[in-house]
Amino acid sequence: MDFASDNASGADPKILAALVAANSGSFPAYGADPYTQRAEAMLRDVFERDCVVFLVATGTGANALALGALTPPWGAIFCHEDAHVMDDECGAPEFFTAGAKMIGMAGHAGKIAPDTLRETLAAYPRGLVKQVQPATLSLSQATECGTLYTPAEVAELTAIARGSGVRTHMDGARFANALVTLGCTPAELTWKAGVDALSFGATKNGTLACEAVIIFDRALADDFAYRRKRGGHLVSKGRLLGAQMIAYLEDAHWLGLARRANASARRLAEGLASIPGVRIPWSPQINEIFAVLPRRIDQALKSAGSRYYDWGARGLPEAQKPGADEIFVRLVTSFATRDYEIEQFLDIARRAG
């Protein structure tokens, strides 16, 4: 019963098999191989655009390199105050931009509200020499609270940003999970809604270690190849990244994996919601569930060996904050979550509740 994160699972077997198959033979190194080229072409098809694609090994690398491409050293990166780029990347965005400043914004359930963005941008006027210059908006899709921006919401935020000369990056560590819930196309959720660069996550949804930076405006990609090499993300046996991405995308496999993960979360959330004393502050939209549990239930689950994170009170409005005998937790399912794990978890929670 491991609900700590979707990267607690291994690689999807089909993707692992593709990796083993691509292991034979010899190919040009550093991404000049047919696997990488095919993966890049497939991503251009998926996004219905002649975008520039760079495969990298980690999500932090994707985010920091993408932000580096969009943001000068004296720039400001606007994001949610609980964003992964703000809190969970050990300063990589600051490092890869050579010193840009992260500006965190508050917002319910992990989302940035249009008015908050307007007010924040107003506090960073262009040309004021003593302040960092407005450069980049970074949106997490899905957010760190497992909530989503609809394409219309993305478009509204990117339009506000563009009005201040600010470009938009999207952290799509859980892009597939968001996409299958929203039911739109990858294009509608990104460049058609004004997104300039995307960190296309795949590792949490089934690859072993492969993500992509997708740059929709070719002019922004001119020096990206050097950034990636200098940042240590040009994998020399690049075909092994390419093979993962091909197997991930082929036959819409990635969407099936995300649907499975999301369906497991729904089952788990429905079960939890029916237990007296458990509160679900916002209904899960992807494969992450946030729940306020009575401490006796939490203790029973943990002593039975189940794993998940205590989440403090992040994202919760004042009225919903956990009481003294409660705890706010995050539970994450993945493509590899088994039904029996969910049943066992709910059984223990019910008995303790």
Ligand SMILES: *Cc1c(COP(=O)(O)O)cnc(C)c1O
């Ligand atoms: C997991 C995650 C990442 C990427 O993390 P890595 O561990 O570096 O691969 C980026 N953004 C969000 C929101 C994430 O959850």
